Amino acid sequence: MDKTMLKEQVEIIRQAFGYINQFKGETFVIKLEGSLIAHHLFPLLIRDLVLLHRMGINVILVPGARDRINEVLKKYAIKCRTVNGVRVSPPEAIPLIKMAAFDVTNKIMTMLAENGANGVIGNWVRAKSIGVRNGVDFQCSGLVEKVQIDIVNKVLGEGLIPIFPTIGWSAKGRPYNLSSSEIAFSISVELNAAKLFFIADRPGVTAQGYKIPKEVYVSSDGVVSQLTKAQAGEFLDLNARDSYDEQLDLVAYAYRACKGGVQRVHVIDGRVEGMLLKEIFSNRGFGTMIYANQHDNIRPMVMGDVPEVLRLMQPSIEEGVLVHRTETDLAEYIDNYAVYEVDGTIHACAALQVYSGRQAEIAGMVVDETYSNLGIGKRMVSYLIEQATAKKLKAVFVLTTQTSDWFSHMGFSQGKIADLPPERRKNYNRKRNPLILRYKLSRHRTKGSLRVE
Ligand SMILES: CC(C)(COP(=O)(O)OP(=O)(O)OC[C@H]1O[C@@H](n2cnc3c(N)ncnc32)[C@H](O)[C@@H]1OP(=O)(O)O)[C@@H](O)C(=O)NCCC(=O)NCCS
Helix, strand or coil, X not given: CCHHHHHHHHHHHHHHHHHHHHHCCCEEEEEECHHHHHCCCHHHHHHHHHHHHHCCCEEEEEECCHHHHHHHHHHCCCCCCEECCEECXXXXXXXXXXXXXXXXXXXXXXXXXXXCCCEEECCCEEEEECXXXXXXXXXXXXXXXEECHHHHHHHHHCCCEEECCCEEECCCCCEEECCHHHHHHHHHHHCCCCEEEEEECCCCEECCCCCCCCCCCECCCCEECEEEHHHHHHHHHHCCCCCCCHHHHHHHHHHHHHHCCCCEEEEEECCCCCHHHHHHHCCEECCEEEECCCCCCEEECCHXXXXXXXXXXXXHHHCCCCCCCCHHHHHHCHXXXXXXXXXXXXXXXXXXXXXXXXXXXXXXXXXXXXXXXXXHHHHHHHHHHHHHHHCCCCEXXXXXXXXXXXXXXXXXEEECHHHCCHHHHHCCCCCCCCEEEEEECHHHHHCCEECCC
């Protein structure tokens, strides 16, 4: 194996270890598109889900059953119409719908068992009728009223994988056909899940045929790589339409989940091998990630912050980790700086200095020691990368003597003096001899985007 390949592999393993630590004990709610079950890679996807479960992640599965239900209804010659993406389920169809939904969950349970994990199918969703809307009586098609979280938590506590059929029962025991997306969304919000996945038969949220909010990048294969909660809301407003649209429906659930407190929603392609693991364990995502704003506490620096920021930088300056800066330096470059503030106190700062050749330097990065290892540093880097991306820059770089590993973990790779913009090359301090770490933003658009959890 050549050295570069080995280095890349080691880097991937390091990134994965970081994420394993981070996600142990967290809950991932996963909706599996029903059509994937027949796909030849589905058994591998189940194997990957079992791996997640084994490493201590609480996995909850909600398989969609639409295809199987359609198949069974067709066999028994029961015709149901669909209104706004919802099947109108007449009472006579319900026994068959139940049978088909449980067929799917049984299949998943069997496949989990084949991989050494135990799944449990349960009746944990209280449902209510959709009722009559715009003159259409949805009959036995329902909505989620409540998820019995206590029981689900107990099941998780026993080391089992809960599997939700797309059926719910009313308080009086009447069964309703439910949407798997709605069930997955409801569980993720009620359980305050770390992640909600829509594993779909699509590459993510695609751009073609939709209006895309400004500053949202689309990969070369036409996939929207990430959307903040606000951008997801904007995407929905820009593309509002009267007729049902499956993609907008998914984005709407993702948006509501983020509003409900879920940090990350991922829409990924279940037809590509290893997509789930790549999405979780590497800094680069390949589907679409919709996320609650992780930059809530980050804002541009103002003059009043300068003394506090200098105080924050002082220990690192004394240690020689940061270059010496004065109040005048900070005031002169105030527009470059961002700070991380909690309850009126600044706990981190960093700057983005733009140079020629569409490159920018990340500099002056410090996190208050008492706030270290909380992911604030990574969030600051992600914030600056977002700014650089919005400015349509080509790459960001950092000159560092002590933190090269930390930046490497985030996908930065080692560069040379020759890579620096000429004006920065001139000021390169050969005596200090810092390492140069670069992050190419063009990759952002072609090979997935930096995902800082
Ligand atoms: C480097 C620094 C910004 C990291 O900030 P942070 O908010 O603590 O970092 P995060 O929480 O995002 O990341 C923490 C992880 O990075 C690791 N890490 C921290 N500093 C590191 C370093 N110098 N080298 C390698 N890894 C490092 C931690 O061990 C932790 O690992 P884990 O997730 O496996 O537990 C902070 O330690 C700091 O201010 N250092 C002094 C100033 C400095 O070095 N600035 C960079 C100049 S270019």
